[in-house]
Amino acid sequence: xxxxxxxxxxxxxxxxxxxxKALNALNSEVLTDLDAVIDxxxxxxxxCLVLTGAGQKSFVAGADIGEMSNDTVAQGQALAEKGxxxxxxxxxxxxxxxxxxxxxxxxxxxxLCMSCDIRLASENxxxxxxxxxxxxxxxxGGTQRLMRRIPVGKAKEMIYACTNIKADEALQWGLVNGVYxxxxxxxxxxxxxxxxxxxxxxxxxxAKKAMNDGIEVDIEKGIEIECDLFGKCFETADQKxxxxxxxxxxxxxxxxxx
Numbered sequence: 001x002x003x004x005x006x007x008x009x010x011x012x013x014x015x016x017x018x019x020x021k022a023l024n025a026l027n028s029e030v031l032t033d034l035d036a037v038i039d040x041x042x043x044x045x046x047x048c049l050v051l052t053g054a055g056q057k058s059f060v061a062g063a064d065i066g067e068m069s070n071d072t073v074a075q076g077q078a079l080a081e082k083g084x085x086x087x088x089x090x091x092x093x094x095x096x097x098x099x100x101x102x103x104x105x106x107x108x109x110x111x112l113c114m115s116c117d118i119r120l121a122s123e124n125x126x127x128x129x130x131x132x133x134x135x136x137x138x139x140x141g142g143t144q145r146l147m148r149r150i151p152v153g154k155a156k157e158m159i160y161a162c163t164n165i166k167a168d169e170a171l172q173w174g175l176v177n178g179v180y181x182x183x184x185x186x187x188x189x190x191x192x193x194x195x196x197x198x199x200x201x202x203x204x205x206x207a208k209k210a211m212n213d214g215i216e217v218d219i220e221k222g223i224e225i226e227c228d229l230f231g232k233c234f235e236t237a238d239q240k241x242x243x244x245x246x247x248x249x250x251x252x253x254x255x256x257x258x
Contacts, residue, residue, distance in 0.1 A: 011197035023061035060109030080139035128164030
């Protein structure tokens, strides 16, 4: 795809937003490319994705202001619907997604990384939702996801006042899982992806679904979702091997995703 690179190495794949000269800003073409790449992921083989931006300065600096500046109400709504559809597809992808945030994650970039399961940041990362300073609201899920990722009051401050936070503060507020020197970010993300990929894929996917679905409902319904997905693990060969290896005090054979 023109603005989105996809590289798979066994059970781990890397998606790179590749529009470095524009700080990897999201325009309609980038969203279309990203949508196509997500659809093309081989879920039978790939067990974890890493998402990052090209270069060392920006993960995704935001949506392309030049492209949207003269939009009508209908065009603005259509853009928001397109961006949200792609981000939601990423968020609900059966396999885990790690965002390696290598610089600016502003506006659509912050929203994109929040669509991932886990966020790791470089020391120069910067997070924010600057939309109200441009006369708009966040449109790719920012008003919904930010208050689900960090305390509501802090999320409202960031959105109402266009307050950016650096990597160390993002770690403090729980927006990211870890902060690394720039050269250590991708190795850290790939190492974590490797740890995830070694575990039973169906169990990991069921855990992701249970957590994603459960967070939107009350605890009783959440436990019901968990019980159902827990039970379904017992029809898998990986469960049989994993538990047999434990009981026999040996290392399990590589999980087969079945």
